[in-house]
Amino acid sequence: xxxxxxxxxxxxxxxxxxxxxxxxxxxxxxxxxxxxxxxxxxxxxxxxxxxxxxxxxxxxxxxxxxxxxxxxxxxxxxxxxxxxxxxxxxxxxxxxxxxxxxxxxxxxxxxxxxxxxxxxxxxxxxxxxxxxxxxxxxxxxxxxxxxxxxxxxxxxxxxxxxxxxxxxxxxxxxxxxxxxxxxxxxxxxxxxxxxxxxxxxxxxxxxxxxxxxxxxxxxxxxxxxxxxxxxxxxxxxxxxxxxxxxxxxxxxxxxxxxxxxxxxxxxxxxxxxxxxxxxxxxxxxxxxxxxxxxxxxxxxxxxxxxxxxxxxxxxxxxxxxxxxxxxxxxxxx
Numbered sequence: 552x553x554x555x556x557x558x559x560x561x562x563x564x565x566x567x568x569x570x571x572x573x574x575x576x577x578x579x580x581x582x583x584x585x586x587x588x589x590x591x592x593x594x595x596x597x598x599x600x601x602x603x604x605x606x607x608x609x610x611x612x613x614x615x616x617x618x619x620x621x622x623x624x625x626x627x628x629x630x631x632x633x634x635x636x637x638x639x640x641x642x643x644x645x646x647x648x649x650x651x652x653x654x655x656x657x658x659x660x661x662x663x664x665x666x667x668x669x670x671x672x673x674x675x676x677x678x679x680x681x682x683x684x685x686x687x688x689x690x691x692x693x694x695x696x697x698x699x700x701x702x703x704x705x706x707x708x709x710x711x712x713x714x715x716x717x718x719x720x721x722x723x724x725x726x727x728x729x730x731x732x733x734x735x736x737x738x739x740x741x742x743x744x745x746x747x748x749x750x751x752x753x754x755x756x757x758x759x760x761x762x763x764x765x766x767x768x769x770x771x772x773x774x775x776x777x778x779x780x781x782x783x784x785x786x787x788x789x790x791x792x793x794x795x796x797x798x799x800x801x802x803x804x805x806x807x808x809x810x811x812x813x814x815x816x817x818x819x820x821x822x823x824x825x826x827x828x829x830x831x832x833x834x835x836x837x838x839x840x841x842x843x844x845x846x847x848x849x850x851x852x853x854x855x856x857x858x859x860x861x862x863x864x865x866x867x868x869x870x871x872x873x874x875x876x877x878x879x880x881x882x883x884x
Contacts, residue, residue: 597630604628614661618644633765634662653693658763663737663754665763670694734761739830739850742770748802751850768832768848769802772825773815789817790825791855802847805839816855824862829853 596610597603597617609615609630618635619628633645636659643649643659650656650669657666670693686695736755743749751770756763797810816825827850835849 599630599632601630602627603630616645633660635659636662636664638664660754660763661752661765663740663752663765665735665737665754665756667735667756667763668733735763739768739770741826742772742850744770744772746773746775747771766848768850769800769835770850771813771815772827772852773817787821788819788823788825788857790857791815791852792817800835800837800849802837803839805837805843805845807835808838811835811851814852816852817857819857822862823857823859825855825857826861827852827854828856 594606594608596612597607597615598610599613599615601609603609603617604627609617614632615630616632616634617628618631619625631645635645636643636647638649638657638659639651641649643664645659645661647659648656649659651666654668654670655666656669657664681699683699685698687698689696734755734757736757737753739751739753742751748769748771750767752765752767754763754765758764791814793814794812797812799810800807816827818825830850830852832848833851834846836844836846838844
């Protein structure tokens, strides 16, 4: 691949052959008789701001999505970074800031909406000059206002139990409130694949800059292949099972130096589906043949739960591609 284009696995078009290439020389001819399963031919991924459609997909390794705009019947779009967000019936582009109310500022980050408060939520410590700091509702204004009263609390005033540091100079009774970040972290999204390795994402502002950023982790609900129902032992569901032998994780042609013994969600005989219930995120180092190394977050499953309500989640995960950033190609054992 080159800086202008990168190639990834595409699909066969009615058993024929195709390759979309511009300045990049790519050998992507398929044999007259297909000797591999559907999806073995290569196409050149469309890059940022290029046209895209079902046969000209965007580069998922760079987090690009084919943005079709607001027209649900559109078949062609433009490669954009990240997915759009829908909030209260409105469509927002990835990275777009908006204010749904006077109290919150929100940002669309790759399909997820994260919001931060615009109004003061914290009070300084009580002091001799201000024994009862409060937030007071002000008519005609959106946010409550900080007031310092020595008398009893009146109707409409709210006291909060948490605080920030205060700065005082001399005998000045009014403390200067120090802004403090209100850290927010969403739940991890469902794994992008119902079997095999996929990607799970979340949005968090729990960082020194207090900025909403997208975090990703590798995830695997279960390996692909026929479930082993011989371990059910009279039960209808094999909820959680652990691999018998420790394995090395493989990602983008690189392998983890140590071995792991991950758990997976099982399957049911009665049509129910099993999804992760309790998980943790583990930072796994990878060593590459060229001597380079890097680390990736990997979801480790502790327990799973089974039920008919979880089957649509697995169906949605298997339907479409999710953006994958970094040096992603394939992941497995």
